[in-house]
Amino acid sequence: MTIRLGPNRYGKAECRLVTVVRDGERHELTDLNVSTRLAGRLDATHLTGDNADVLPTDTQKNTVYAFARDGFASIEQFGLRLARHFVAGQDAIEQAQVHVESYGWRRLGGHSFARAGDEVRTATVTATAEQAWVVGGLHGLTLLNTTGSMFKGFPRDRYTTLPEADDRILATAVDARWRFASADVDWNAAFEAVRDALVGAFVDTYSRSLQQTLYAMGERVLQRVPEVAEVRLALPNRHHFLVDLSPFGLDNPDAVYVAADRPYGLIEGTVLRDDAPPPGPAWDLGAA
Structure with missing residues:
Protein backbone atom coordinates (compact mmCIF):
# COMPACT_ATOMS: atom_id res chain seq x y z
CA MET A 1 0.00 0.00 0.00
CA THR A 2 1.28 3.44 -0.95
CA ILE A 3 0.37 6.47 1.17
CA ARG A 4 1.07 10.00 0.05
CA LEU A 5 0.18 13.58 0.84
CA GLY A 6 -2.57 15.03 -1.32
CA PRO A 7 -3.57 18.63 -2.08
CA ASN A 8 -3.29 20.89 0.93
CA ARG A 9 -3.35 24.51 1.96
CA TYR A 10 -3.47 26.59 5.10
CA GLY A 11 -4.34 30.13 6.11
CA LYS A 12 -6.06 32.46 8.54
CA ALA A 13 -9.83 32.30 8.54
CA GLU A 14 -12.24 35.15 9.25
CA CYS A 15 -10.10 38.14 10.09
CA ARG A 16 -12.76 40.66 11.11
CA LEU A 17 -11.94 44.30 10.56
CA VAL A 18 -13.68 47.65 10.34
CA THR A 19 -12.08 50.68 8.71
CA VAL A 20 -13.14 54.29 9.14
CA VAL A 21 -12.10 57.06 6.77
CA ARG A 22 -12.52 60.35 8.59
CA ASP A 23 -12.97 63.04 5.95
CA GLY A 24 -14.21 66.00 7.92
CA GLU A 25 -17.69 65.55 9.33
CA ARG A 26 -18.57 62.78 6.85
CA HIS A 27 -17.02 59.41 7.66
CA GLU A 28 -16.83 56.29 5.46
CA LEU A 29 -17.28 52.88 7.08
CA THR A 30 -16.13 49.50 5.73
CA ASP A 31 -16.90 46.22 7.53
CA LEU A 32 -15.04 43.15 6.27
CA ASN A 33 -14.36 39.49 7.00
CA VAL A 34 -11.15 38.32 5.31
CA SER A 35 -9.80 34.76 4.96
CA THR A 36 -6.46 33.74 3.44
CA ARG A 37 -5.37 30.39 2.01
CA LEU A 38 -1.82 29.55 0.88
CA ALA A 39 -0.67 26.50 -1.10
CA GLY A 40 2.61 25.39 -2.63
CA ARG A 41 5.67 23.37 -1.74
CA LEU A 42 4.60 22.57 1.80
CA ASP A 43 5.23 18.83 1.99
CA ALA A 44 7.96 19.15 4.62
CA THR A 45 5.78 20.62 7.34
CA HIS A 46 3.28 17.77 6.92
CA LEU A 47 5.78 14.94 6.61
CA THR A 48 8.63 15.98 8.93
CA GLY A 49 7.40 19.02 10.86
CA ASP A 50 9.94 21.31 9.18
CA ASN A 51 8.31 24.76 9.21
CA ALA A 52 10.94 26.60 7.16
CA ASP A 53 8.39 27.39 4.41
CA VAL A 54 5.35 28.03 6.63
CA LEU A 55 4.46 31.70 6.88
CA PRO A 56 2.56 31.84 10.20
CA THR A 57 -1.16 32.36 9.96
CA ASP A 58 -0.70 35.10 12.57
CA THR A 59 1.54 36.90 10.07
CA GLN A 60 -1.15 36.56 7.43
CA LYS A 61 -3.66 38.15 9.83
CA ASN A 62 -1.30 41.02 10.59
CA THR A 63 -0.74 41.60 6.88
CA VAL A 64 -4.49 41.91 6.34
CA TYR A 65 -4.70 44.59 9.03
CA ALA A 66 -1.58 46.41 7.85
CA PHE A 67 -2.77 46.55 4.23
CA ALA A 68 -6.20 47.77 5.38
CA ARG A 69 -4.41 50.74 6.96
CA ASP A 70 -3.47 51.95 3.45
CA GLY A 71 -7.09 51.98 2.30
CA PHE A 72 -8.60 50.39 -0.81
CA ALA A 73 -11.13 51.29 -3.47
CA SER A 74 -12.86 47.89 -3.61
CA ILE A 75 -12.73 44.51 -1.93
CA GLU A 76 -11.51 42.98 -5.20
CA GLN A 77 -8.56 45.38 -5.28
CA PHE A 78 -7.80 44.62 -1.63
CA GLY A 79 -7.90 40.87 -2.27
CA LEU A 80 -5.65 41.17 -5.32
CA ARG A 81 -3.04 43.12 -3.39
CA LEU A 82 -2.99 40.60 -0.57
CA ALA A 83 -2.88 37.51 -2.80
CA ARG A 84 -0.09 38.89 -4.97
CA HIS A 85 1.89 39.89 -1.88
CA PHE A 86 1.79 36.39 -0.39
CA VAL A 87 2.90 34.77 -3.65
CA ALA A 88 5.69 37.28 -4.29
CA GLY A 89 6.96 37.26 -0.72
CA GLN A 90 7.38 33.52 -0.11
CA ASP A 91 9.32 31.25 -2.49
CA ALA A 92 7.45 28.12 -1.40
CA ILE A 93 4.00 29.67 -1.89
CA GLU A 94 2.78 29.00 -5.42
CA GLN A 95 -0.85 30.02 -4.98
CA ALA A 96 -2.62 32.42 -2.63
CA GLN A 97 -6.34 32.81 -2.28
CA VAL A 98 -8.11 35.63 -0.44
CA HIS A 99 -11.84 35.59 0.26
CA VAL A 100 -13.48 38.83 1.40
CA GLU A 101 -17.00 39.40 2.70
CA SER A 102 -18.25 42.98 2.92
CA TYR A 103 -21.17 43.81 5.21
CA GLY A 104 -23.34 46.76 4.26
CA TRP A 105 -24.19 49.70 6.50
CA ARG A 106 -26.84 52.32 5.76
CA ARG A 107 -25.88 55.91 6.43
CA LEU A 108 -27.94 57.75 9.05
CA GLY A 109 -25.80 60.87 9.22
CA GLY A 110 -22.26 62.11 8.82
CA HIS A 111 -20.91 59.57 11.28
CA SER A 112 -23.95 57.38 12.13
CA PHE A 113 -24.86 54.08 10.49
CA ALA A 114 -27.34 51.19 10.73
CA ARG A 115 -26.65 47.65 9.53
CA ALA A 116 -28.19 47.21 6.08
CA GLY A 117 -29.94 43.85 6.35
CA ASP A 118 -28.49 40.44 5.54
CA GLU A 119 -27.02 41.13 2.10
CA VAL A 120 -23.27 40.51 1.86
CA ARG A 121 -20.94 41.36 -1.02
CA THR A 122 -18.11 38.87 -1.61
CA ALA A 123 -14.91 38.58 -3.62
CA THR A 124 -12.53 35.65 -4.00
CA VAL A 125 -9.12 36.32 -5.51
CA THR A 126 -6.55 33.65 -6.39
CA ALA A 127 -3.06 34.58 -7.54
CA THR A 128 0.00 32.73 -8.76
CA ALA A 129 3.28 34.21 -9.96
CA GLU A 130 1.88 34.40 -13.50
CA GLN A 131 -1.82 35.19 -13.21
CA ALA A 132 -4.74 36.25 -11.03
CA TRP A 133 -8.41 35.26 -11.10
CA VAL A 134 -11.31 37.13 -9.53
CA VAL A 135 -14.79 35.89 -8.59
CA GLY A 136 -17.33 38.42 -7.37
CA GLY A 137 -20.48 37.58 -5.52
CA LEU A 138 -23.26 38.35 -3.11
CA HIS A 139 -25.53 36.40 -0.81
Missing part, protein backbone atom coordinates in the same frame (compact mmCIF):
# COMPACT_ATOMS: atom_id res chain seq x y z
CA GLY A 140 -28.55 37.20 1.29
CA LEU A 141 -30.21 39.41 -1.36
CA THR A 142 -33.87 38.71 -0.49
CA LEU A 143 -36.38 39.31 -3.29
CA LEU A 144 -40.15 38.77 -3.49
CA ASN A 145 -42.85 39.13 -6.14
CA THR A 146 -46.44 39.09 -4.86
CA THR A 147 -47.71 38.02 -8.29
CA GLY A 148 -46.38 37.20 -11.74
CA SER A 149 -45.40 33.64 -10.85
CA MET A 150 -46.97 30.26 -11.54
CA PHE A 151 -46.02 26.60 -11.24
CA LYS A 152 -48.00 23.99 -13.11
CA GLY A 153 -47.68 21.15 -15.62
CA PHE A 154 -45.34 19.13 -13.41
CA PRO A 155 -45.46 15.32 -13.21
CA ARG A 156 -47.51 13.71 -10.46
CA ASP A 157 -47.17 10.38 -8.67
CA ARG A 158 -48.79 8.74 -5.66
CA TYR A 159 -46.84 11.01 -3.28
CA THR A 160 -47.68 14.32 -4.97
CA THR A 161 -49.97 16.58 -2.97
CA LEU A 162 -48.86 19.99 -4.27
CA PRO A 163 -51.67 21.74 -6.19
CA GLU A 164 -50.91 23.57 -9.39
CA ALA A 165 -50.56 27.33 -8.95
CA ASP A 166 -51.72 29.85 -11.56
CA ASP A 167 -50.62 32.76 -9.38
CA ARG A 168 -48.33 32.58 -6.37
CA ILE A 169 -45.86 34.54 -4.28
CA LEU A 170 -42.29 33.99 -5.46
CA ALA A 171 -39.56 34.74 -2.92
CA THR A 172 -35.89 33.88 -2.71
CA ALA A 173 -32.59 34.87 -1.10
CA VAL A 174 -30.06 35.14 -3.91
CA ASP A 175 -26.66 33.48 -3.56
CA ALA A 176 -24.67 34.49 -6.65
CA ARG A 177 -21.08 34.21 -7.81
CA TRP A 178 -19.74 35.54 -11.08
CA ARG A 179 -16.41 34.91 -12.74
CA PHE A 180 -14.60 37.83 -14.34
CA ALA A 181 -12.81 37.31 -17.65
CA SER A 182 -9.83 39.41 -16.51
CA ALA A 183 -8.36 41.10 -13.44
CA ASP A 184 -8.57 44.57 -15.00
CA VAL A 185 -12.08 45.75 -14.12
CA ASP A 186 -13.82 48.72 -12.53
CA TRP A 187 -14.83 46.49 -9.62
CA ASN A 188 -17.36 48.70 -7.85
CA ALA A 189 -19.14 49.66 -11.06
CA ALA A 190 -19.23 46.00 -12.14
CA PHE A 191 -20.72 44.92 -8.81
CA GLU A 192 -23.47 47.52 -9.00
CA ALA A 193 -24.22 46.55 -12.62
CA VAL A 194 -24.43 42.84 -11.75
CA ARG A 195 -26.66 43.48 -8.76
CA ASP A 196 -28.95 45.75 -10.81
CA ALA A 197 -29.18 43.07 -13.52
CA LEU A 198 -30.07 40.33 -11.03
CA VAL A 199 -32.78 42.44 -9.41
CA GLY A 200 -34.12 43.76 -12.72
CA ALA A 201 -34.47 40.30 -14.23
CA PHE A 202 -36.27 39.01 -11.14
CA VAL A 203 -38.72 41.91 -11.31
CA ASP A 204 -39.28 41.75 -15.07
CA THR A 205 -39.64 37.99 -15.56
CA TYR A 206 -43.09 36.37 -15.54
CA SER A 207 -41.99 33.21 -13.80
CA ARG A 208 -43.29 29.80 -14.80
CA SER A 209 -40.65 28.21 -12.58
CA LEU A 210 -37.85 29.44 -10.37
CA GLN A 211 -35.50 27.70 -12.82
CA GLN A 212 -36.73 30.00 -15.57
CA THR A 213 -36.16 33.00 -13.33
CA LEU A 214 -32.64 31.80 -12.51
CA TYR A 215 -31.73 31.61 -16.19
CA ALA A 216 -33.24 35.05 -16.87
CA MET A 217 -31.17 36.55 -14.05
CA GLY A 218 -27.92 35.02 -15.27
CA GLU A 219 -28.67 35.94 -18.86
CA ARG A 220 -29.34 39.57 -17.89
CA VAL A 221 -26.00 39.78 -16.09
CA LEU A 222 -24.09 38.52 -19.14
CA GLN A 223 -25.99 40.88 -21.42
CA ARG A 224 -25.34 43.94 -19.25
CA VAL A 225 -21.84 43.29 -17.86
CA PRO A 226 -19.37 42.23 -20.57
CA GLU A 227 -16.55 41.75 -18.05
CA VAL A 228 -18.39 38.73 -16.58
CA ALA A 229 -17.78 35.36 -18.21
CA GLU A 230 -20.01 33.11 -16.12
CA VAL A 231 -22.63 33.32 -13.37
CA ARG A 232 -23.53 30.67 -10.81
CA LEU A 233 -26.77 31.09 -8.88
CA ALA A 234 -28.37 29.28 -5.95
CA LEU A 235 -31.96 30.32 -5.31
CA PRO A 236 -33.84 28.88 -2.32
CA ASN A 237 -37.59 28.92 -2.87
CA ARG A 238 -38.94 30.76 0.17
CA HIS A 239 -42.39 29.19 0.16
CA HIS A 240 -45.48 31.22 1.14
CA PHE A 241 -48.60 29.14 1.76
CA LEU A 242 -52.13 30.53 1.87
CA VAL A 243 -53.59 30.16 5.36
CA ASP A 244 -56.87 28.25 5.65
CA LEU A 245 -59.21 30.59 7.55
CA SER A 246 -62.36 28.53 6.93
CA PRO A 247 -62.36 27.04 10.48
CA PHE A 248 -63.07 30.59 11.68
CA GLY A 249 -65.83 31.20 9.15
CA LEU A 250 -63.57 33.48 7.12
CA ASP A 251 -62.45 33.45 3.52
CA ASN A 252 -58.88 34.27 2.49
CA PRO A 253 -58.84 36.36 -0.69
CA ASP A 254 -55.10 35.77 -1.31
CA ALA A 255 -54.31 38.06 1.61
CA VAL A 256 -52.81 36.02 4.48
CA TYR A 257 -49.87 33.63 4.06
CA VAL A 258 -47.56 31.68 6.30
CA ALA A 259 -43.89 32.14 5.39
CA ALA A 260 -42.23 28.73 5.77
CA ASP A 261 -38.49 28.73 6.47
CA ARG A 262 -37.88 24.99 5.91
CA PRO A 263 -37.86 22.68 4.16
CA TYR A 264 -37.42 24.64 0.96
CA GLY A 265 -36.72 23.99 -2.68
CA LEU A 266 -33.18 24.88 -3.75
CA ILE A 267 -32.64 25.76 -7.41
CA GLU A 268 -29.03 25.96 -8.65
CA GLY A 269 -27.62 26.66 -12.08
CA THR A 270 -24.87 28.18 -14.20
CA VAL A 271 -25.22 30.62 -17.10
CA LEU A 272 -22.14 31.25 -19.22
CA ARG A 273 -20.88 32.62 -22.50
CA ASP A 274 -19.87 30.13 -25.20
CA ASP A 275 -16.61 32.02 -25.69
CA ALA A 276 -15.82 32.38 -21.97
CA PRO A 277 -12.18 31.79 -21.05
CA PRO A 278 -11.58 28.70 -18.90
CA PRO A 279 -12.03 29.21 -15.16
CA GLY A 280 -9.11 29.57 -12.80
CA PRO A 281 -8.72 28.14 -9.30
CA ALA A 282 -10.77 30.97 -7.74
CA TRP A 283 -13.93 29.49 -9.24
CA ASP A 284 -14.09 26.27 -7.27
CA LEU A 285 -13.44 27.23 -3.66
CA GLY A 286 -12.95 23.62 -2.66
CA ALA A 287 -9.84 23.23 -4.81
CA ALA A 288 -6.48 23.49 -3.09
